[in-house]
Amino acid sequence: MDYDFKTKLAAEREKVEDLFEYEGCKVGRGTYGHVYKAKRKDGKDEKEYALKQIEGTGISMSACREIALLRELKHPNVIGLQKVFLSHSDRKVWLLFDYAEHDLWHIIKFHRASKANKKPMQLPRGMVKSLLYQILDGIHYLHANWVLHRDLKPANILVMGEGPERGWVKIADMGFARLFNSPLKPLADLDPVVVTFWYRAPELLLGARHYTKAIDIWAIGCIFAELLTSEPIFHCRQEDIKTSNPFHHDQLDRIFSVMGFPADKDWEDIRKMPEYPTLQKDFRRMTYANSSLIKYMEKHKVKPDSKVFLLLQKLLTMDPTKRITSEQALQDPYFLEDPLPTSDVFAGCQIPYPKREFLNEDEPEEKTEKNQAQQHQQTTAQTQAQQQSGTQQASTQQSSAQTNGNTGSTGANTGGGLQHGQDQGPPNKKPRIGPSGASSGTGVHQSEYQHSNSRLGYQSNIQGSAQSQGYSSSSQQSSQYSHQSHRY
Structure with missing residues (x-):
């Protein structure tokens, strides 16, 4: 029966x-x-x-x-x-x-490739702001419901293509996500591998067994910097990616090379980290005396007094207890100045990014982070070589100009290849959006957003009729847009 x-x-x-x-x-x-x-x-x-x-x-x-x-x-x-x-x-x-047609890994790669091809197209600042706001809002919702994502990286941030949800960000790949009981009782996690190295918070690299949602905030800061520069801010070698030892010398070295070595007053509890003795043995503070986030971002034309830099600095605070929360970040002045964030991150533009490629059924597994690191290093080397060549040419032209009595200078515009449709906004305009509400109650938190009448202005009939502002989707660019693991 x-x-x-x-x-x-x-x-x-x-x-x-x-x-x-x-x-x-x-x-x-x-x-x-x-x-x-x-x-x-x-x-x-x-x-x-x-x-x-x-x-x-x-x-x-x-x-x-x-x-x-x-x-x-x-x-x-x-x-x-x-x-x-x-x-x-x-x-x-x-x-x-x-189904999401795009993700941040591919979008950033598209812009990085444009630099290597001597046709630099920067991510529109309005698009960056909209992407960051939606990422923060999704993470705020998760954190309000006591969920840590723990594996945030560009490949796990999806963006919807043409359709009713055009340009909406979708946080994906919840395989590493965990519930935590209370902010006062942070998760004691024993998993050997959590968060891809490049986006891993320093407290994890120093062996922290008790950590909080601050690890997701650090990862968002890394993604934010990558959106601004088209380069992973803390990229390094990734051998032994599945090691059970949380301490990773090269990754810490890269973080300190960008941020500087943390002062005792800036991170008082660093002495309590399990790997602090190893840190003292392997690193010298003076090695990183001239390193700072200000200097790194100035190389990418981000001014230290700008609201974009000040928010980035709060997201990438070394001490996890001083790191900004998602709720605080959503209320940051950066989101109150024009261009204001929009529900459609492509607002005012045609989508320039190629659609996902289909793979053969017998095709082997896609590139690991190690392969990606090697590819990034090759691209970076090509870009640096081209920049050096351009510098030499500029010097030659400048010398020639001085010889002829000219006072002009040569240069290339690398910052305005892409202009977002929201870049020119009316002054003193109130923001169209606001953060999701938080609750200390139990159970699943219902988002304040409704697909039809959201504060973020989620529309069911978004049209992509606006003309592209400097975007290009030529076959040459499409051919350089290789496939990477699709994260859901």
Whole structure:
């Protein structure tokens, strides 16, 4: 009887292959499975979905954690889990998500490649502000519901393409996410690997066993700097990426090379870190005496007295107890000055970024962070060589001009290749948006945002008719836009 019932029940279950067309549409890999671009076979809607197939013969703890969290969390800036499919015949699990055409890893890579091709196109500052605001708002919602993401990086920040949610940010890949009970009782985490090295907070690198949502804020600061410069601010070698030892010499060296060595008064509890003796043995304060975030960002034409720099400085505060919170960051003066953040990060522009490429089913796993680091180092070397060549040419031209009695100077405009449609805004304009509310109560926090009447101005009929302001999507740029793991 039980066998007949189970057979009948299995026959009535909805099968992914019967409902969705996805063959030949693999777009990448998540934390633990393949990701496919899919459409409904019955034509009930024209939406595009992301189907995530979990590998293996069972569900890992990471997968269970992601499913459990995503079924409860509802926010415009957190990727939505539409449905879970269980296939008893082949023991596969499928997760159905909204499909996002873009992510920050690809967007930043697009702009970095433009520099290497001597056609620098900077991310529009209005777009950067809108991206950062939506990331912070999504993380604020997670933190208000006692959830740490723990693996924030550009590849995990998705951006919706053309459609009703055009230009909305979606925080994805919740496989590392964890619940924490209270700000007064921070999570004691023993996982060997949490947060990709480049975006890992210094307290983690120094072996902190008790840490808080401040680790997500540090990662957001790293992403913010990368949006401003098109380069990972703390990139370094990534060998032994799965080591159980939290201390990573090269990563700390890179952080200190940019930020300077933390003074005792700036981070009093650093002496309590488990790896502090190793830090004292391996590092000398004077080595980094001339390093500071101000100097690093000035090289990228970000002034130290600007609101953008002041917010970045608060996000990248070494001492986690002094680091700004997501709620405080959402109220920062940076978001109150023009251009104001918008719900559509592409507002006023055509989307210049190529769509995701399909992969062959037998294609091997995509580039790891180690491969990405090598690729970034090669691109950086090419850019530096080109800059040196340009400097030599400029010097020659300047010498020639002085010989001829001219006082002109040569230079290239590297900052205005891309102009955002919101760059020219009316003065004294009140912000159109505000942070989600926080609550100290239990249970899942309902976002103040509604898709139809959100403070952020989420629109269901956003049109992309505005002409591009300096954007280009030539075949040459498209060919340099290689695929990287699609995170959901």
